[in-house]
Amino acid sequence: MSKLLQFGRRILFYVRVMSGYEERKIRNFRHQLENHLQQAQARKAALNKVPEQIILSEVRRMVQDMQALNKQLEQAEANIEEYFKPLDKEAEAVMKMQLEGEERNSNMMIEALQLHATMKQARTEKITKMQQIDQSKINPEEAEILTKLISGDEKSLKDMMESLQQELVLEKANNAGDGGRVHEVDSSHANSK
Template sequence: MNKLLDFGRKALFYVRVLSGYEERRIRSFRLQLEQRLQQVQERKAAINKVPEKVIISEVRQMVEEMQALNKKLEETEAAIEDYFKPLDKEAEIIMKMQLQGEERTSEMMMKVLEKQTSLQQVEAEKNASMHQVGKSETNLNDSKLMEEEKALKEMLKDLQREVLLEKTDAESSDIVHKAADKSQINLTPASTTTSK
């Protein structure tokens, strides 16, 4: 009986092979295996791409954050420049005033020096003429020289007073500007905290 069953099985197998049934069955099985392999490879590729996608998304986030920080820095720099523009203008005005005052004082000092040199020349000429002229004329010349010296000394004193007055005016304007700057600086933090 076993021999008959074996013979029947072999006969069915031969019939299947000859009819092409077994070949189709093997091909379909091979196709199924190939499809499963493709699916597994696609899953594997997708799993490999996941870390790359995560890294790329993190890099994008970091780039966006850096761009936002750069924009904030540019805005704060512009705000600081806008804040200090009036202070720079005031400093320029103060410097111009100080330079003008120094120029005036130097001009006045030059005039005084020129007057002194001219007086010294006059005195030298008078001394020379005094040696030539008699003693009676020297007394008159001495009194004139004394009067001229007094006048020159008074002029020097007046010029020194004017120079001192200009210096005190310049210093007082500097003090006023510094006090104004300090008051502006003291007011700005309070306004910024209230605006926040």
């Protein structure tokens, strides 16, 4: 029976081969294998493209994030500039005030130096005049008066003027011979002080 089964199988096989069934089955299987192979290659190509697409999408996302960040930074800079505009104006005003103050100080120092120079020159002139007076042969009282005039000692100059006025009054009184009038002149002179 096994031989009969084997023989039956062989005859069926020959019939299938002769009818083209086996050939179609083989072609169909081959076609399925080719389709499967093409799908596998397409999946492989897609998988190869996936990292590129992931990288490209990541790069696009990063570029968009950077552009958004740049916009935020520009807005922040504009806000900061707006915030500091009044401070810049105040700083400019303070700088102007400082410069004006420095100019005033420098002008005052220049004036002080000029005044000091003129005073020094006047002192040297006084000293030279005093030396000339000392060297000249004039009356000692006149030399004293001139020295006091040149040196500018106001208190001693006033005292000297008062003593000269008193001497003049006394001389006039002596010349007139009236002692009472001298007292009146002295008291009037004292009142004028």
